[in-house]
Amino acid sequence: MAAAHPYTVYRGTFVHLPLLNDTSAKAEIVRNQGVLGYDWQVNDDASFQSFLSSQGWTTSDVTVVESNDDRNEFFFPGFIDTHIHAPQYPNEGLFGSSGLLDWLNEYTFPVEASFGSKSDPENKDSDPKDTPPEGVRVYNEVVQKTLAHGTTCASYFATIHVPATNALAALCHKHGQRAFIGRVCMDNKEQCPSYYVDQDAEQGFNATIRTIDYIHTLDPNGTLINPIVTPRFAPSCSNESLDGLGKLAASYEPPLWIQTHIAETTDEVDLVQQLFPESTSYADVYDKANLLTNRTILAHGVHLTKDEMSLIRERGSKVAHCPASNSGLGSGLAPIRYMLDQGVTVGLGTDVAGGYSPSILEVARQASLVSRLIQFSAEYQQLTGNTTFDGSEKLLYQDVLYLATRGGAAVVDMAEDIGGFDKGMIWDAQLIELGAVQNSTTGQLDVATLAGRAVETGPVGNVDLFGNETWQEQIQKWMWNGDDRNVKSVWVQGKLVHTRDE
Template sequence: MAPSSTPGKNQVFIGTFIHAKCLGELEYLHNTAVCVDASGTIVAIEPNCNQQKAVETLYARLGWSLDNVAITVARHELQFFFPGFIDTHVHASQYPNVGVFGKSTLLDWLNKYTFPMEASLSSLSKARRVYTRCIRRTLANGTTTAAYYATIDVKATNLLADLCYSMGQRAFIGRVCMDRLGPEYYLDESPDHAIAATRATVEHIRRIDSNFELVSPIITPRFAPACSSEMLTRLSELQKQTQLPMQTHISENDNEIKLVAELFPDGKSYADVYDTHGILNEKMILAHAVHLTEEEADLVAERKAKIAHCPCSNSALTSGVARVRWLLEKGIQVGLGTDMSGGYSPSILDAARQATIVSNHLIAPGGQLSCASQEERDKAKLSIEEVLYLATKGGAQVLGLADKIGTFEVGMQWDAQLIDLGRVPDDVAEDDYAIHGNLDIFGWETWDERIAKWVFNGDDRNTKKVWVRGRLVHE
């Protein structure tokens, strides 16, 4: 549906609210009212509050008049509000290739599928079709914030920013920079050209969203093999001048790591290449990090760079399994990414599902599953509560938005989704299993069990409404 809003209206949401305030623990707020002002900011959270109590006591305390409040009430006990999902790594320009891997691994896949598709989006009519569907699909799956890679084309990248802004999705828009490795038809002419093109996108986004409140530019070298040393240095200088966030890839694939060593023979490691060029800092989001060494992980932690964990893509392209627990224990902030089209799903809920599953099969560094002790394997496993944290507050930390989104707290912005788990009817004659998708709740489950069922069986059919900064952007 087209985004709608209630200009000038305050809003009250009543029902059950569930969020992950810390790693490994969900907080359940039942029979609660959350008040959101006209700017989309949470201004009050009232426990033991129904609609009548809100009208009688809450509005007066906030100075709100009844005729200027929009009310959303969870219709039954199996509906709840959850923070919007945060996708820390997604290629909007690759969306048409979702599910198309062939028999390729990373580098072959880039040349066969990725570069031709991205280059074709210089056609703005095609780009509009692709980007509109990508944004709608991610919003429908509850993604309120996404860190997007676009293409090297400035006009197509700017179009992605325009569409995110108009459709109401919080987004980071990256004009991709690359002056080698790709085909001749899809390369920056020079580092100077890449810097000028990146600045053009930055200024375009500044014109549509002057303070980058909803849509922000993000400096985007594709990855080290696709960038000359001069390119990385110039992008580092640009980042320091602008203080914009930055995103790239690291240690996704064994052959990629070997290629980095060949192209940057003076580099001690993949992470060191980024560090010596000045782009490994607290503004940097590194996707994948599957094969980081101990020294590299320590360097990433020291520089306070962040990691986007993309379990679906890592499996689909046979890249490996990232050691998320190990990264977290080193103090590295981690979020989840769909990495479409390396990943086949637009859903961060699915990424959370995949994160739990692949953590059960984590290999020891440099070896097979049998190389790890049972204690190490058990420790590596991620719980439901932990992956939901990574999908929300963890992602907010990675994108530098932990003071704005990811949890339900006073002062945070209302980026949220209304989830409907549905219920299997008592009367089998009235059972329409299509209504609530793949999820079957019978009513006797505990809340922990309901949430586990949602993570492993839920999909976009359970996502009934989505808001960003208080604006309804999907229903």
């Protein structure tokens, strides 16, 4: 649906969450009807024609994209996945019976190692064409699948392999998905499998630079694709590697983004204490290496202390909350409302394949469910000093939708550009269709008529509307029951990048 005119006008119903200056504040959804960014009072064809005239436009100047009120359609900001492992997509839903560290060895490292090629690591070639065909297929599938679920921006962990990492960047660019692409660094031979590890810190630096150079050539202005420095997590890296990666990120202007993991499980926290006895905490390990910056994404943070939260806030670093993964692997319950109250910026991450779904909407549901259970956690009671709770710790539907959009935008340091519909923001958006309401009729309605009507006007996916819902309740039903079938169209940077198969 390429625009045939010099301008595109989006008309209809727009739903988003206004930007909060205070991260601990409760989010509220706003619904506007009219023309995006110009006039919310364009409610009929006559006023629309008047609007066009006021801009000096005619119908031959514009392509008009409208939401359909009869089908309960609305425009919504694109979702932002702040933490996802692209090569792990084939393992989606495979948790095994053990926790994180054993799961990595049983499922994760073997599948990631398969993305290697003859030109990696000995050869200096960075050509994506050297990626094994299966790797290309996996990366192509995960990009298309996340777009189909409304994810317009994703922060991807790749593997230690340069050609395959560059292939992921090229596929995101081809499909039009905004992405941060990280070549994974892991050089601690005692903590990494012998078949999947950097030979030393220097090899990790050089390989990372090759991917950075490739991405800067692919997208010189960083319009869609940007490199992100990616130490896997502290246990997999030597001090030399962590320190060097901190310096590497800072050596660019502006500094590069950074992503890693933190405090996902208690076993991991204990391991970090053993490996880095000179540091006072897990967060301190990264801080000593200058890896805590205002462009740093820390995945999980399930078992952060209050002091660590304060340090993360002071450095301007952000947290990617991955509740589906945390529950699937039994990692724990992250105290997100408390974290927000401490001033930490939080977004959502699918953490595929620790997470079982590429859908940020599914993650939003899990984030709300976890917040409803966390009061029963002894760790949470100790952290907060409370044993009785008033419900303020819960994340409501509007709160998790905020994290899925505005929160994610802040996590990737693009709060002024994406995540909402403020004037001047980039058009990263999705058109959601909930389906028409089946109107009741007077008199007796036989089974055959009902069946025919269901085929003709039935719901889209699992969202059932009966006509008595407020628009806020419609959004709430979509949050709890929606899926990719409700995503009718997706745009990134104003370009149509996905349409649902009818």
